[in-house]
Amino acid sequence: MKVLLTFGTRPEAIKMAPVIRELIRRKINFKVCVTAQHREMLDQVLDFFSIQPDFDLNLMVPDQNLNSLSAQIFKEFAPVLNMEKPDLVIVQGDTTTAFCVAMAAFNAGVKVAHIEAGLRTYNLTSPYPEEGNRQLLSRIANFHFAPTAHAQQNLLKEGVTKEDVYVTGNTSIDALEYAKSILKSGYRNSEINDLEKRVDPGLNLILVTAHRRENFQHGLLELCKSLNYLGNRKDVQILFPVHPNPKVQKIIFENIDSRANIVLLKPLNFPALMWLMEKSKFIISDSGGVQEEAxxxxxxxxxxxxxxxxIEGLEKGFSILVGTSASRIIEESEQILNGSIPDPSGPNPYGGGNAAARITDVLLRSFQKV
Structure with missing residues (x-):
């Protein structure tokens, strides 16, 4: 079995890292190709997990639109496929990289494995363009690695053959457990050292992240209103790593009240974000990965x-869906701060840290049959 793993963004890299570690452990022949749809944020993850790409397409350019990015991925990935002639291409999630790479592999007659398959809102505008990417990807994938039973059911309802769908848990939890073990052993880096100086242990720490396209403009403005209000409470400190997208940064930097107890940070590397997540009272975020990790x-x-x-996080009390209304964000935040909503407990509904091993088991069995 000859495998080519391809990804382009920070979340994909985090969730692919455990699979790469497992392939190394099992001594399976593989290579890694990165599109670098994100550059700096991707490189942070590659460094932490000691991943050395065999192919780096380096496609990120400022203000790149989805069509030009897609065209570049098809153009630059095709020679890699032709050179390597893999038996299997593995993609993760719902990014432009994941869909375009899967489509290129499909066009070349190469089998596709999709990690984190079956997530759905059935609203093509939210998240955009991710919902379209993952629905289209499910039409051409050969292996569907669903993180939860609910994701599996989505695929089965859409007509995906039951024998091609495997519930594995999410590899994000594998990556998180690895990071937690490293932090527990005393690991520190410059970002964590800086955070230790900034965090006030006597206050309720709120971690905030925001990056969704559908939240640009109105959604981000409402978020700023809510943070300015919460940041003026005497018992609260807000730490907000701001996404590097210029459209996000412009709104955040222009609308956050400098008098409030809000610390705007550069994007954090993975272990620093995990460290901050553990220190937080709660989190305000539009990130899917954060919903899985929290x-x-x-x-x-x-x-x-x-x-x-x-939805598993909603069902188990780990997530509260509020939309982008400032009043709703403030209302739920104050209920948590005032103790009306207790801290949740129980196992993580998105996995137990063994997803990469399950995925590798399936692939080995399938290719041994061939």
Whole structure:
């Protein structure tokens, strides 16, 4: 079995890293190709997990639109496929990289394995363009690695053959457990050292992240209103790693009240974000990855989206879906701060840290049959 793993963004890299570690452990022949749809944020993850790409397409350019990015991925990935002639291409999630790479592999007659398959909102505008990417990807994938039973059911309802769908848990939890073990052993880096100086242990720490396209403009403005209000409470400190997208940064930097107790940070590397997540009282975020990771720290995520494909967190009390209304964000935040909503507990509904091993088991069995 000859495998080619391809990814382009920070979340993909985090969730692919455990699979790469497992392939190394099992001595399976593989190579790694990165599109670098994100550059700096991707490189942070590659460094932490000691991943050395065999092919780096380096496609990130400022203000790149989805069509030009897609065209570049098809153009630059095709020679890699032709050179390597893999038996299998593995993609993760719902990015432009994941869909375009899968489509290129399909066009070349190469089998596709999709990690984190079956997530759905059934609203093509939210998240955009991710919902379209993952629905289209499910039409051409050969192996569907669903993180949860709910994701599996989505695929089965859409007509995907039951024998091609495997419930594995999410590899994000594998990556998180690895990071937690490293932090527990005393690991520190410059970002964690800086955070230790900034965090006030006597205050309720609120971690905030925001990056969804559908939240640009109105959603981010409402988020800023809510943070300015909460940041003026005497018992609260807000730490907000701001996404590097210029459209996000412009709104955040222009609308956050400098008098409030809000610390705007550069994007954090993975272990620093995990360290900050553990220190937080709760989290305000539109990130799917954060919704998956927070239950491992028994933290609530106030989800600033109108819909979410990660309903397991809602069902278990780890997530609260509020949309982008400032009043709703403030209302739920104050209920947590005032103790009206207790800290959640229980196992992480997105996995137990063994997803990469399950995925590798399936692939080995399948290719041994061939």
């Amino acid at each position: 239950p491992s720290f028994n933290k609530i995520v106030i989800v600033t989206r109108e819909v979410t494909e990660r």
